[in-house]
Amino acid sequence: MTFRQISVMAAAALLVSCATTPKATPFDIGDANGNGTLSKEEFEALMSSWTFKRYDANKDGKVTFDEWKAADPTADMATFKKLDANGAGFVTLEEGLAAVRRAGTFNELFDAIDTNKDGVIDQAEAKAYGQVFSESSTNNFPGLKRK
Ligand SMILES: [Ca+2]
Ligand SMILES: [Ca+2]
Ligand SMILES: [Ca+2]
Numbered sequence: 502m503t504f505r506q507i508s509v510m511a512a513a514a515l516l517v518s519c520a521t522t523p524k525a526t527p528f529d530i531g532d533a534n535g536n537g538t539l540s541k542e543e544f545e546a547l548m549s550s551w552t553f554k555r556y557d558a559n560k561d562g563k564v565t566f567d568e569w570k571a572a573d574p575t576a577d578m579a580t581f582k583k584l585d586a587n588g589a590g591f592v593t594l595e596e597g598l599a600a601v602r603r604a605g606t607f608n609e610l611f612d613a614i615d616t617n618k619d620g621v622i623d624q625a626e627a628k629a630y631g632q633v634f635s636e637s638s639t640n641n642f643p644g645l646k647r648k
Contacts, residue, residue, distance in 0.1 A: 527634040528627045538621035541611055548607050549598045563591035 531539050531547035539547070556564045556572045569592070570576040584592045584600050601607065614622050614630045627634055 528624060531634075538623050539627065540621055541608075542602075544611050544614075544622060545601050545607050546598060548610075549601045550594060553594045553597050563593060564597070565591045 527547070528539065531543050533543050533546065534540075553564060554560075556568050558568045558571060566576065566578060566581045569581060581592070582588075584596055586596050586599070610633065611622070612618075614626050614633065616626055616629065
């Protein structure tokens, strides 16, 4: 994944986040425990849920291979089967998040945003990477192709 990919949708994404989150900012939504910073776990959950929503075209809470393929041309069945841990024929958000955590999909992005290297993302750091914190800016999930 590259920051270029992420920033491509920035303008549209800002509009989307304004329209869908009138009060809570994406940062607030991600800050599940409300302590004012985003931990790695909170960041992974936020990014994963956005990506999942983007893939789940019919909004039934399940991502099928066809849905994934439609959203991400690089989708492949072998990876899908790894994601679909229980072989149900679809991937749940839980399975997706587990795969993200296993693969470290968002490690690089998190480290890049955490400019003061204190292990959490604060408001100022999030602001500097504003385009990442919008629903349509996520890169492709699950990123299992990372070495
Ligand atoms: Ca937090
Ligand atoms: Ca679906
Ligand atoms: Ca930080």
